[in-house]
Amino acid sequence: MLDLEFMRLAFAVGAIVGVLAPAVGFFLVQRRQSLVGDGIGHVAFAGVAAGYLLHISPVLTALVASVLGAVAIELLRTRGRAAGDQALAIVFYTGIALGVVLVSSAGALNVNLFQYLFGSILTVTRGDLVLVAALGGVALIALAASYRALVSVTLDEEAARVQGLPVAALNVLVAIMAATTVALSMRIVGILLVAALMVLPVIAAGRVAWSMFSTLVIAVGIGLVSVLVGLTTSYYADLPPGGTIVLFAAGSFLLCSVVDAVRRRS
Amino acid sequence: MSLAVELRDVSFAYHGGPPVLEGVDLAVGLGEFVAIAGPNGGGKTTLLRVVLGLEQPTSGSASLFCEPAARCSRRSAIAYLAQRAQAGGEAPVTVREVVSAGRLAAGPLFGQLRRSDRVIVDEAIARVGLTASAARPLRTLSGGMQQRAFIAKALAAKPELLVLDEPTTGVDAASQESLAELLAELHGELGVTILYVSHEFGAVEKFVQRVVLVRGGIVFDGAPHELPGLWHDPSHSHA
Numbered sequence: 113m114l115d116l117e118f119m120r121l122a123f124a125v126g127a128i129v130g131v132l133a134p135a136v137g138f139f140l141v142q143r144r145q146s147l148v149g150d151g152i153g154h155v156a157f158a159g160v161a162a163g164y165l166l167h168i169s170p171v172l173t174a175l176v177a178s179v180l181g182a183v184a185i186e187l188l189r190t191r192g193r194a195a196g197d198q199a200l201a202i203v204f205y206t207g208i209a210l211g212v213v214l215v216s217s218a219g220a221l222n223v224n225l226f227q228y229l230f231g232s233i234l235t236v237t238r239g240d241l242v243l244v245a246a247l248g249g250v251a252l253i254a255l256a257a258s259y260r261a262l263v264s265v266t267l268d269e270e271a272a273r274v275q276g277l278p279v280a281a282l283n284v285l286v287a288i289m290a291a292t293t294v295a296l297s298m299r300i301v302g303i304l305l306v307a308a309l310m311v312l313p314v315i316a317a318g319r320v321a322w323s324m325f326s327t328l329v330i331a332v333g334i335g336l337v338s339v340l341v342g343l344t345t346s347y348y349a350d351l352p353p354g355g356t357i358v359l360f361a362a363g364s365f366l367l368c369s370v371v372d373a374v375r376r377r378s
Numbered sequence: 379m380s381l382a383v384e385l386r387d388v389s390f391a392y393h394g395g396p397p398v399l400e401g402v403d404l405a406v407g408l409g410e411f412v413a414i415a416g417p418n419g420g421g422k423t424t425l426l427r428v429v430l431g432l433e434q435p436t437s438g439s440a441s442l443f444c445e446p447a448a449r450c451s452r453r454s455a456i457a458y459l460a461q462r463a464q465a466g467g468e469a470p471v472t473v474r475e476v477v478s479a480g481r482l483a484a485g486p487l488f489g490q491l492r493r494s495d496r497v498i499v500d501e502a503i504a505r506v507g508l509t510a511s512a513a514r515p516l517r518t519l520s521g522g523m524q525q526r527a528f529i530a531k532a533l534a535a536k537p538e539l540l541v542l543d544e545p546t547t548g549v550d551a552a553s554q555e556s557l558a559e560l561l562a563e564l565h566g567e568l569g570v571t572i573l574y575v576s577h578e579f580g581a582v583e584k585f586v587q588r589v590v591l592v593r594g595g596i597v598f599d600g601a602p603h604e605l606p607g608l609w610h611d612p613s614h615s616h617a
Contacts, residue, residue: 138469141469142469257488257489258487258488260478260479260482260488260489260490260491261482261487261488263475263479264479264480264482267471267475267476267479268460268479270432270458270460271457271458271459271460272482272483273432274430274431274432274453274456274457274458274541275453275454275456275457275458275482275483275535276450276453276454276483277482277483277487278487314469317469318469318470321469321470322470322472322513322515323469323470323471323472323475323513323515324469324470324471324472324475325475327469327470328469
């Protein structure tokens with residue numbers, strides 16, 4: 113399997129995505145914003161469509177659209193007096209509507225588009241790997257450096273604001289990291305399922321973890337294993353990678369729930 | 379006397395609605411321990427949010443440490459324990475993680491906690507008697523112990539002003555008394571200015587220097603023993 117270059121590229125990109133998605137998703141889940149990744153994914157769809165229309169890299173246009181969408185959700189939530197789910201709904205539906213119109217205009221309702229929607233291990237290029245490694249690395253470094261600050265805001269946003277911490281900037285940082293993750297992950301997992309890889313490992317980890325930090329570490333482990341096992345299974349069983357990866361992540365939730373139940377009983 | 383908090387003729391209404399506060403004048407000196415009480419819906423929490431600069435008064439002015447509250451440069455010296463303080467989201471946050479979060483404003487924003495900060499965190503945990511539970515998830519502790527953890531988080535900031543909004547909600551009577559004694563110790567030994575906001579202030583009545591009653595405005599501001607009898611909380615004994 114690893115003799116094939118496209119599989120080596122898929123594993124390399126997948127490993128980065130497997131670490132990055134749960135690490136960023138950790139903060140979304142703790143803030144009870146688990147569906148934000150899904151909303152950003154739908155805006156990324158509009159970005160991919162714009163890329164086809166303008167004949168430039170769909171990954172780059174999806175990245176730009178995702179960042180704009182994520183920041184819009186955050187601004188609507190904090191300054192637009194829209195409840196979190198309303199802010200998400202506004203951006204979510206605007207994104208998908210824009211995507212449908214742009215795809216139709218570009219005449220791009222074809223197999224290539226489906227690769228972005230559902231993921232494909234055949235489409236990852238060396239250029240993708242460079243982009244994912246560079247932006248993923250920056251996102252992980254930013255996350256590690258700001259971990260304590262993000263935890264503090266997550267625990268009590270208002271108390272953090274009273275103490276003069278840059279709460280708005282930290283919230284926008286999380287939004288931008290979430291958008292970056294969505295754009296980078298869509299080649300492997302697909303736009304429609306990328307949010308699942310951000311959220312399911314974190315929820316699963318929360319069942320067996322003993323602290324916030326252990327939740328993050330376990331979630332990253334589950335994300336990484338889900339991607340690697342999912343890609344392998346996808347290759348040998350000829351299954352779509354996105355769905356296979358997410359099913360393994362969902363399976364981890366089941367496994368962690370059983371471990372938690374056994375632990376409580378004993 | 380230097381002032382920690384000052385409100386001058388403050389009125390406030392939410393989004394053009396009816397006034398929640400009208401003509402409020404309040405001055406709290408550094409080192410005072412003040413209970414702000416009153417019925418639910420009387421405007422206590424709103425008053426607190428104006429004091430902390432989280433809401434802008436419709437008219438009048440709010441100051442913190444003699445600076446406009448919204449632009450106060452000494453915010454890291456304020457610790458705020460909000461009503462129904464959260465014990466994190468989905469993850470099982472530990473006591474130490476909660477208390478460490480309180481050290482952020484006083485230390486570096488990015489990177490690891492410094493060794494000196496970790497010492498302060500451990501001291502704060504010890505101060506509230508939770509050393510043995512420091513590694514335990516908060517959600518496995520009683521309501522009273524959780525509130526102690528949040529007090530420790532506030533202490534980790536080494537605050538000059540400690541603001542608590544309804545800190546005894548969901549806490550049993552014995553834990554309320556214990557919490558009040560802890561606050562009295564902190565006030566006595568560290569000289570921290572404390573604003574204790576609650577609809578029931580019986581637990582702290584014997585420790586505070588002033589009680590301020592709020593019902594749309596300030597209807598009483600004086601020593602606890604000057605309170606009209608009907609305001610005393612019979613569920614707590616008083617010295």
